[in-house]
Amino acid sequence: MDIFNYSRRETSEVNIGAIPLGGNHPIRVQSMTNTSTMDTEACISQAKRIIDAGGEYVRLTTQGIKEAENLMNINIGLRQDGYMNPLIADVHFNPKVADVAAQFAEKVRINPGNYVDAARTFKEIDYTDEEYALELQKIYDRFVPFLNICKENYTAIRIGVNHGSLSDRIMSRYGDTPEGMVESCMEFLRICMQENFTDVVISMKTSNTVIMVKTVRLLVSVMEKEGMSFPLHLGVTEAGDGEDGRIKSALGIGALLADGLGDTIRVSLSEEPELEIPVARKLVDYIVQRSGHQYIPGIAADGFDYLSPVRRKTHAVRNIGGENLPIVIAERLNGSTEVDPQFVPDYIYAGRELPAHPIQGCGYILDGDVWTGAAHTWPAFVYTQQDEIERCQSDLKFLFMPYLMLTDDCIAFLRKHPEVVLISQSNHDNRLGEHRAFVHLLMTEGLQHPVVFFQHYAEDEAENLQIKAAADMGALIFDGFCDGIMLLNQAALPHTTVDTTAFGILQAGRIRTSKTEYISCPGCGRTLFNLQETIARVKAATSHLKGLKIGIMGCIVNGPGEMADADYGYVGAGRGKISLYKRKECIEKNIPEEEAVDKLIELIKANGDYMERD
CATH class of the missing domain: 3.30.413.10 (Sulfite Reductase Hemoprotein, domain 1)
Known part of the structure; x- marks a missing residue:
């Protein structure tokens, strides 16, 4: 995988009714009804709203046999009204329900954590290798008949692993870990391969974005080693509603999409299901528009572990880098003192002059040529003003720096100035790739300067800013590179909206908590x-x-x-x-x-x- 240049992962094609998945097909978006599956008309009505909003697949919960059988009536009702989108049955706890659902739905989701294993009770069970092998045989004996029903009915399946419902068997051997989630999936995939069943989609979901991203990265690596190329369904489960749900989903899903991983997504919001679709579509469209971008000549640093990254080692400059929490830098070039008391930025870039009444509790950043050493202010420089850094006596200096300006001379300059905090900026179509290349070059050169990522936008809607900024920051956070974030939005959104978005991104990435x-x-x-x-x-x-x-x-x-x-x-x-x-x-x-x-x-x-x- 080239972590600097965007291209989609090559996957096998899965036939799901009239809308296939994977291969050369677009990234699909989907949602799930929240009506009773026994209420035929309510399900049909909600499915239509999902489809009319742009959803390509509709999933319905099937708790029991009667719900699975009623999928036939829902399917018929939709087809009669000209809606041909595939229906997906969501099955937990009862494999018999999956057998029935496979006759009436175009795809069936099963959960390895409770397909054969009992529901999770958090009990630790000490299996011998022989006992564990017998448990795997039980899975095989029950799963193969289901696969045969799917073959007969041309039904696809999703093997959907949830962090919240790993079996006690997996937990006892692998713990509550990404490795355990991956093995839970691979037990079923190996049977699919053995039985030559390839209409399979995989998901690895959790509400913890760090675990979600790490698990999917690990799964893809393990599948590649075992000769598998099944497509991926991405989602952050239990993401929430409003701003939080959008930021958390865009951060986790976007980090994987940006690396070319993912063939269908579901943005899980605690809202009406049709409202998930525009969010999912915006996220997909934002990522795939970087396809075919200008090549980024990045080189991965020795020692960087994509599958299990740790926070990059940096030295602390005041409260930035080292063991400090990532900072938020905000912009107030118009002199505004507008701020949300719960989300006060650590630093505010004011440009040429301080406001008459500075905001309490944060430091101010001024351009280097007007900085006079006033209390609680620090200079900021663009990359053409390194000579001013030589003259400045401040203990904290900010240097705006694009990747291609990180030349040998600049690297030599940085070795002499450990007090500099670097602000990585990019105008590239794939800004993630350039930001990554910037940090990897620092690591290769042994430079430990803190790095703040400057992300600029021109969004009039808060949702658009939340989705794009979170998607751009996701992989940088999960790679362990983020010492801070600076958002600049050159459009008519309140400063407080931009500030809360920045804090929300850090919280969604689990590197700084600022609210419940x-x-x-x-x-x-x-x-x-x-x-x-x-x-x-x-x-x-x-x-x-x-x-x-x-x-x-x-x-x-x-x-x-x-x-x-x-x-x-x-x-x-x-x-x-x-x-x-x-x-x-x-x-x-x-x-x-x-x-x-x-x-x-x-x-x-x-x-x-x-x-x-x-």
């Missing part, structure tokens, strides 16, 4: 309470609790597993009933829905994690 994080599923036919209203109530009561992770899950499929990554969990247990979790532990079951938010606050308070609003 919500892990909330998009809902499906299994959800037995109003998810969107519940999320709004939980957020209203907890959004001021900086640093907490709170999960809001519609059902138990991924609920308890994703709760292991959250501090507190609110999980649907039945119609109108909620169970509350403290990490993996269920604290209270079957709470009436109308009491559950208050009970959640009581639980947070009892554990000393609650604070009153200012």
